Amino acid sequence: MSVQSDGLEQLQSEVRRRGGTAVPRAGREALIDINAPDGSRYLVKLKTKQSGDWQAQKTDGAPRSVRIDAWVFVDVHQPIGNARVVDAKWMRDDIQGQVDDWLAADPSRNVRTQNHHKIEEFRVAEWSGRWDLIGLSAAAASEGRVTEDNLGAWVFKCNPKVWKLDDFIADGNDWIENWSVVENYRSAMIGDGQRAILWVSGPETGNTPRGIWGLGWTVGPRYPVVDTSGDYWANLERQAAVDWFVPTDIVVLDEPILAADVRAHHPDLQHLEVFRSPQQANPSWISKRELALLEGLLPEWPDRDAQAGGTITIGSAGAGYGNPVTNKIVEEEAIAMVTAHYEALGYNVEDVGSQKLGWDLTCSSRINGLARVEVKGVAGQDPLFLLTRNELRSAREDKYWELAIVTSALTDPTLAIYTAENVIEQSEGYVYQVDLGDTKPKGSG
Structure with a gap:
C-alpha cells in the first residue's frame, strides 16, 4: 500500500466513524467528496506523508475553477483524528503569500519551472482536528487523545516483516517482556499495571495473520535503549531506529483472534485505531468502551506475573x-x-x-x-x-x-x-x- 492510498484509507475510515462518507474523484489530484451526516457536501484536497514535510505546488496559491472547501493533511504515523483540516481560502492565501516573498527575493525566479512547494507541519498545526469545517462535528470524534480516564489497553503492534514473530514462537517462546515505542505523550503515560495487547499488522492470511496475538500488562514506564540486538529483527534499519522500550508482561495466545473476527464481533470495533491508522507508530490504544465490546471475544485476561517488572x-x-x-x-x-x-x-x-x-x-x-x-x-x-x-x-x-x-x-x-x-x-x-x-x-x- 502506498503512502497516498494509506492516507486515503485512514481519511475514509475517520469520516465513516463520524457519520459521513468520503468518495475520491478520478484524476491525479487527490480530491475527495465528503458527504456530511446532515446532508451537506464538501470537496477536500488530501495531502499525505509519512515523514518530513507535506508536498504541494506554488500554483496552489492561485485561484482555481473548482471550489475546494478544505485541505486535509494526514501523517500516516499519527492519529488520524488529529489530522489538520485547513480552510481552503486560508491555505491558498498562505501559499500565495510565501510565493510572493519568494519572488520578491529574486524576480528572476519562475513559478512554472520551480513549482515545488513544501508545507511544514508547524504552518498548519493550529488546524489539528478541525473536522467541523467539513460538517463532521468534533463531538462525534471518539477518544482520539488518550487519557487515564478513557484508556482501556495499550496496543503494541508487530509487523512480521520487521520483527519475526513466527520464528520467535517456533523457538518455543510465549512471553513478551518488552516492546519498542516512539517518544511521544502516549508512551510517556505508560506505567505499571496497565492492560496491554499484542497486535499483528499486515495481511489477514499467512503464518502470522492480522489480529490479536497476545494479552497482558505493562510493568513500568518506558526507558531509553542502548542495545537492540536480538535474533528476531528482520529489518535492520527499523531495528537501528529504536530508541525506547516499554517493559511488558504479555502472554502469547494459543490461537490468535483474527482481525476479521474482531470486525464482525461488533460494528463499532471496525473503528479501532489499528484499523483506522494501521501505519501509526507504537503505542496504539483502545478505549475502555472498545475494550468492553471486545470482552466477549477475548479469553480470560492473564494474571500479571508477580516477578515481572524486576527485569x-x-x-x-x-x-x-x-x-x-x-x-x-x-x-x-x-x-x-x-x-x-x-x-x-x-x-x-x-x-x-x-x-x-x-x-x-x-x-x-x-x-x-x-x-x-x-x-x-x-x-x-x-x-x-x-x-x-x-x-x-x-x-x-x-x-x-x-x-x-x-x-x-x-x-x-x-x-x-x-x-x-x-x-x-x-x-x-x-x-x-x-x-x-x-x-x-x-x-x-
Whole structure:
C-alpha cells in the first residue's frame, strides 16, 4: 500500500466513524467528496506523508475553477483524528503569500519551472482536528487523545516483516517482556499495571495473520535503549531506529483472534485505531468502551506475573535493575557526587556521557594526568550493577578507564573507585553483571 492510498484509507475510515462518507474523484489530484451526516457536501484536497514535510505546488496559491472547501493533511504515523483540516481560502492565501516573498527575493525566479512547494507541519498545526469545517462535528470524534480516564489497553503492534514473530514462537517462546515505542505523550503515560495487547499488522492470511496475538500488562514506564540486538529483527534499519522500550508482561495466545473476527464481533470495533491508522507508530490504544465490546471475544485476561517488572534495564541514564525512572535519578545523583569528587582533587571534569564513548566523565589534570571515569549509581548498599558491551570494551582497551560507583545514592551516598582490572575480573554474562562486594576500592590498601 502506498503512502497516498494509506492516507486515503485512514481519511475514509475517520469520516465513516463520524457519520459521513468520503468518495475520491478520478484524476491525479487527490480530491475527495465528503458527504456530511446532515446532508451537506464538501470537496477536500488530501495531502499525505509519512515523514518530513507535506508536498504541494506554488500554483496552489492561485485561484482555481473548482471550489475546494478544505485541505486535509494526514501523517500516516499519527492519529488520524488529529489530522489538520485547513480552510481552503486560508491555505491558498498562505501559499500565495510565501510565493510572493519568494519572488520578491529574486524576480528572476519562475513559478512554472520551480513549482515545488513544501508545507511544514508547524504552518498548519493550529488546524489539528478541525473536522467541523467539513460538517463532521468534533463531538462525534471518539477518544482520539488518550487519557487515564478513557484508556482501556495499550496496543503494541508487530509487523512480521520487521520483527519475526513466527520464528520467535517456533523457538518455543510465549512471553513478551518488552516492546519498542516512539517518544511521544502516549508512551510517556505508560506505567505499571496497565492492560496491554499484542497486535499483528499486515495481511489477514499467512503464518502470522492480522489480529490479536497476545494479552497482558505493562510493568513500568518506558526507558531509553542502548542495545537492540536480538535474533528476531528482520529489518535492520527499523531495528537501528529504536530508541525506547516499554517493559511488558504479555502472554502469547494459543490461537490468535483474527482481525476479521474482531470486525464482525461488533460494528463499532471496525473503528479501532489499528484499523483506522494501521501505519501509526507504537503505542496504539483502545478505549475502555472498545475494550468492553471486545470482552466477549477475548479469553480470560492473564494474571500479571508477580516477578515481572524486576527485569534489567539499560538506558542512556545508565544500567541497573528495577524502575528506569528511579535509575535515572540515581544515576544523576551519582554523576554529581563523582564530579565533585574529581574536581576537589584538582581535575577538570567534562561530562561526555551522552556521546556513548564507554565512560561518563573525562577528568584531566596537569598534576594527576587523565582519568576516563565510568559512573554507576545504585540505590542499595551492594555494589552490584550492569555494564554495556561498549563500557566493558573501554575497560579492557583504555588504560585511563576506571569506575566510580556510588552506593545508597538516594539515602546515604558512598563513593568508591575501582580499576578497570577489578571490574573485568568480576564481569560476566551478556550484559556483564558486576559485583564488587568483595573487591577493595583503589587506594584502600
